[in-house]
Amino acid sequence: MKDYFKQLLEKSNIKLEDSKIDILLEYLRLLTEKNKVMNLTAIREEKEILEKHFIDSLLLSELFLHTDKKIIDIGTGAGFPGLVLAVVFPEKDFLLVDSVRKKVAFIDETAEILGLTNVKTSYERAEDLIKNSRSSFDVGLCRGVANLRIILEYMIPFLKTDGRFLPQKLNENEISESGNALKVLNSKILKIHRFRLPESDDERIIIEIQKLKETDSQYPRKTGIPAKKPL
Template sequence: MSGTPFPEFQERLEQALDALGMQADHSRIPTLLAYLQQLRHWNKAYNLTAIRDPGKMLVQHVFDSLAIVPGLRARWPDRALRVADMGSGAGLPGIILAICQPDWSVVCVDAVGKKTAFIRQAAGVLGLKNVRSEHGRIESMDSLQADLVISRAFASLSDFVRVAAHHRAPGGTMLAMKGQDPVAERAALHADTGWCVTHAVELSVPEMDARRCLLELECEQAPTGPEGTS
């Protein structure tokens, strides 16, 4: 990568990282901005996101994904995780996690071939050897045996569990990034699947007024089927 793209966003990204307690990650700014450049460029052909303005992409995609990093680091400070990002779309949050945690192995899964092709392209341009993309239906794929199965604005909590729970390794964790805490989805999750939300963290996303949260899901019943649900 020659030069840093979007130099006008450099200071905003520095401030966002500082606000998240990620001062040590300033060295990752060129890679984060290079990802943003790839997203804007390929979005024209691949329709990766409805957001067209790069400044809004910075906040609603990059900052939003960065907001979960401090909590994940605190929980797994010295462990190289295997992460499966379900319904990854443009690689969010998977690529952002891979940039911030080069010792983690990240698989970005999506049913849309153009999106997994973009992830593959972006990972190559950014030199992210810890990222791979998988094209296919999540529920039909063999288990990825991930330590962390995560989704961002992907599906209802019940649907997330139904299609993705079998990708969790024994002892692994399932996390869903959501907007405002979805009370109705929580109730349906427990009633429909036997899973429940065991932990909820309100996220503070720099420059974003909307409410965001990270939910941890766990099964209250022993799994009886290939999808890991009862």
């Protein structure tokens, strides 16, 4: 499996030290074992997990800046992309958030086994977590959890001014309808990055969004409202 993972990395132009590859493969082992008794990912086959979860997460690594120190990943599930990136960037601090407590417990257990001291977790909903975390993070991450204009309302308030949100999407369909949300939340799209997964050739989109100035304290609105009445 290590040789296959290295092939995927090479095809994706991602360079990783051998020691980090070994840690990620141990993460893969823990994930596939736990996935037998708990639904962490619908993808079961190890090679497919490596491509569609691990490589997919690692595509973000070239967009990280040296100055990015605090990263939040909302809706992380089994740790994608945040836990993968925490292995690659031990000097950065990651907060991985998911409302499903069993998934958070898996991340906590896995981070401890892997020796990751730069990972913290929360199962609080974003509307509650924001109370003590507003304008605290350099980068926000999210893999396709919700429509872009909904997740913008949850994520942008967590970011510092000039911080960046890097949502991952399967296509650009949601961008055209997110203009009002971007305006209301004082943010803008800097660039749209396009990638192809090395084996399946599936397209992946990363939207680079910058927070321009402080977000009004009324955002995010109460639970359920962003989904029912998107900006």
